[in-house]
Amino acid sequence: MPSLSTTAIVCAVRHHGEHGAIIRLLTPDHGLLPGYVRGGRSRALRPVLLPGNIVKADFRARTEDQLAGLTVELAQSRAPLLAEPLPAVAIDWSCALTAAALPEGTPYPALHQALDGVLGAVEAAPAARGWAVALVRYELLLLAELGFGLDLTRCAVGGDTDDLAYVSPRSAAAVSRAAAVGYEARLLPLPPFLIEGGMGDWTQILDGLRLTGFFLERSILIDRRADILAARERLVDRLKRAVA
Numbered sequence: 001m002p003s004l005s006t007t008a009i010v011c012a013v014r015h016h017g018e019h020g021a022i023i024r025l026l027t028p029d030h031g032l033l034p035g036y037v038r039g040g041r042s043r044a045l046r047p048v049l050l051p052g053n054i055v056k057a058d059f060r061a062r063t064e065d066q067l068a069g070l071t072v073e074l075a076q077s078r079a080p081l082l083a084e085p086l087p088a089v090a091i092d093w094s095c096a097l098t099a100a101a102l103p104e105g106t107p108y109p110a111l112h113q114a115l116d117g118v119l120g121a122v123e124a125a126p127a128a129r130g131w132a133v134a135l136v137r138y139e140l141l142l143l144a145e146l147g148f149g150l151d152l153t154r155c156a157v158g159g160d161t162d163d164l165a166y167v168s169p170r171s172a173a174a175v176s177r178a179a180a181v182g183y184e185a186r187l188l189p190l191p192p193f194l195i196e197g198g199m200g201d202w203t204q205i206l207d208g209l210r211l212t213g214f215f216l217e218r219s220i221l222i223d224r225r226a227d228i229l230a231a232r233e234r235l236v237d238r239l240k241r242a243v244a
Contacts, residue, residue, distance in 0.1 A: 004030065004059040004068075007075055009115060012099035013049050015041060023049055023070060024099045025057055028112045032102040035059050035070025045072070051095035052078040052119050078123060086128045086242060089235040094118055094135060100228045101142060101220045108145055114138045128242060133193055133200055136208035139216060140194065148172070148219040150211075152195060155179055166190050167211055188214060202243045209236055 008025035011032065016022045021040025026032050035057070040049055048055060054076040061068035081087040098115055102108060118138045121131035143149055149172075154161045156173035165177040166187035180187055188211045191204035200208065213232060221228050 002061050002064070004033075004057075006030065006057055006059075008033070008055055008057045009095070009098075009112070009119070010049060010051055010053045010055060011095040012051065013040070021045075021049060022067070023072070024104075025055070025070075026098055026102070026108075026112050026115060027057075028109060029107055031106045031108050032099065032104050033059065033068070034104060035068045037070050037072060047077070047079055048072055048074045050077075050079055050082065052081070052091040052122075054116075078119065081123060086238055087122050089231065089238055090122050090128075090131060090135060091119065093231040093235045094138065096228055096231050097139070097142065097216070097221075101146065101216075111138075111142060111145055114141050128239060129199070129202065129205070132205045132239065133208070136191075136194070136205065136212055139209075139212035143212065143215055143219065146220060148215060150174075150215065152190065164190055164195055169214060172215060202239075206236070206239065206243075209239075 006027045008027045010023060011026050012024040014022045016036065019039055019041050021037050022034055023037055024032055024034050037045065037049065039045055053074065055072040056075050058071045059068040078091065081091060094115060115138060118131065118134045121134045125131045150167060151173040152164065154174065155164060155176040156168055156171050157175055157179035160176055163177045164174040166175040166180045167190050168175055169188060174190060175187055189207040191200050191208045193200035193204060194208060217229060
């Protein structure tokens with residue numbers, strides 16, 4: 001990728017040197033891409049280089065293996081949301097997960113569209129319940145796109161498709177209520193909105209976050225638990241406090 005001009009979502013920012021920053025952007029057609037922004041720590045660029053913002057990005061590199069130089073122009077700012085506790089942790093977590101989980105340079109157009117949808121929901125919804133379901137679905141999609149998808153189409157025990165109420169931690173497959181009798185404590189609750197669509201109540205949303213969190217920690221974030229999952233713990237804790 002010697003050169004590329006595209007819109008992108010800012011996912012991660014890391015200071016580099018005295019004045020610069022290395023940015024990781026999720027692009028629509030080229031996946032997660034890193035670039036070096038000269039003066040990225042300046043007063044002018046700090047408000048632009050915030051997770052969740054959409055930028056117009058120009059990558060320039062001499063070779064495929066060289067870290068590209070990057071210039072950015074703000075297309076859409078979500079900075080005001082970072083002053084609000086729940087939206088801030090939702091943006092922090094969803095962008096940090098994306099930056100940590102995805103390999104660089106691999107296109108994931110469905111994930112780009114879904115992350116943009118989650119961030120748009122955080123921005124537009126008057127309350128957290130309006131975007132929390134979208135976040136659970138994004139995590140589920142990310143697992144599937146990386147090859148760790150859950151099978152929620154039929155019961156892993158009997159093969160039936162009705163009354164699916166749990167997920168097996170071992171097989172990542174759904175289990176019907178009838179087949180789960182006596183084993184409920186060993187299984188993860190499956191919220192109905194992941195089967196039927198629509199919204200969920202807070203119990204179902206927290207069940208959904210528990211479900212996706214289990215498989216993200218087991219399959220995706222194995223070596224990055226301490227730093228990345230701390231953002232998710234803050235999100236879940238704040239959601240529980242808001243519900244209480």
